[in-house]
Amino acid sequence: MNEKVLSLNDLTMSYSGKTVLNGINLDVYRGQIIGYIGPNGAGKSTTLKIILGLIEGYGGTVEILGKNIASNNDSYKQKIGYVPENAEIYDTLTAAEYLTFIGELYGLERQKAEDKALRLLQQFDMEEVFHARISSFSKGMRQKVLIISSLLHNPDIIFLDEPLSGLDANSVMVIKDMLEDLANQGKTIFYSSHIMDVVEKISNRIVLLVNGKIAADGSFDELKAQSHEGSLEGIFNQLTGFDVHKVTAENIVSIVTEDGPHE
Numbered sequence: 001m002n003e004k005v006l007s008l009n010d011l012t013m014s015y016s017g018k019t020v021l022n023g024i025n026l027d028v029y030r031g032q033i034i035g036y037i038g039p040n041g042a043g044k045s046t047t048l049k050i051i052l053g054l055i056e057g058y059g060g061t062v063e064i065l066g067k068n069i070a071s072n073n074d075s076y077k078q079k080i081g082y083v084p085e086n087a088e089i090y091d092t093l094t095a096a097e098y099l100t101f102i103g104e105l106y107g108l109e110r111q112k113a114e115d116k117a118l119r120l121l122q123q124f125d126m127e128e129v130f131h132a133r134i135s136s137f138s139k140g141m142r143q144k145v146l147i148i149s150s151l152l153h154n155p156d157i158i159f160l161d162e163p164l165s166g167l168d169a170n171s172v173m174v175i176k177d178m179l180e181d182l183a184n185q186g187k188t189i190f191y192s193s194h195i196m197d198v199v200e201k202i203s204n205r206i207v208l209l210v211n212g213k214i215a216a217d218g219s220f221d222e223l224k225a226q227s228h229e230g231s232l233e234g235i236f237n238q239l240t241g242f243d244v245h246k247v248t249a250e251n252i253v254s255i256v257t258e259d260g261p262h263e
């Protein structure tokens with residue numbers, strides 16, 4: 001498990017002169033579950049999109065399984081899975097069509113992709129909608145389809161951007177256990193989310209990004225020992241210098257209610 005699978009070296013990114021990533025250095029090892037957290041706009045999705053080859057014009061290097069992703073060989077993409085935060089999902093397709101299509105893109109044979117997709121959907125009690133259009137699905141059902149689509153090709157590294165969005169409590173438990181099992185099998189999980197109690201539970205390493213720089217990196221216990229806060233939520237608030245939640249909440253309520261009840 002000491003194999004380095006991902007290496008970010010002095011990663012930088014700017015949009016129209018505004019620095020978004022300001023020199024990220026990070027080595028990730030096989031079997032790790034990285035909780036990648038940070039305030040809104042910190043640069044988490046940007047990091048993921050660069051690693052996935054979706055954004056160009058960045059500075060520094062990204063190595064996946066020892067190869068620089070810029071060396072214009074896309075074969076590394078076969079080894080990674082991605083659950084994006086906002087997915088373009090082809091609404092007019094059925095779950096069967098969509099998942100088979102994605103499976104084929106990743107190099108699976110059509111029949112194999114379809115069969116695997118159905119068996120995975122069955123695990124979420126969704127086999128009845130295998131041939132229904134995705135446009136008729138609830139938010140949670142779509143999310144399950146997305147998660148399945150990222151796993152069909154048995155990737156080595158899985159990137160998840162807010163993957164539990166819309167999932168009910170039972171499904172959340174399944175996904176949490178599934179991620180742990182995958183990591184135990186040597187898969188590497190890169191997990192970005194704002195749901196601190198889940199990140200705290202599933203990650204064996206937490207990386208906090210603030211203003212495009214890594215502000216903390218360690219296990220939950222290590223971060224806890226450094227900050228003397230009892231929860232990841234508390235650590236997050238402390239390390240991001242946010243201590244005005246009560247005042248902000250009071251301000252919001254006072255603005256909302258300032259004119260009394262609406263007649």
Ligand SMILES: Nc1ncnc2c1ncn2[C@@H]1O[C@H](COP(=O)(O)OP(=O)(O)OP(=O)(O)O)[C@@H](O)[C@H]1O
Pocket residue numbers: 015020038039040041042043044045046047
């Ligand atoms: N295509 C773009 N053009 C211009 N600015 C962008 C673009 N994409 C992202 N940004 C800016 O880069 C910064 C980082 O965005 P990013 O989506 O990486 O943050 P994040 O940490 O994922 O935030 P969130 O927690 O809200 O999802 C933000 O200020 C955002 O406005």
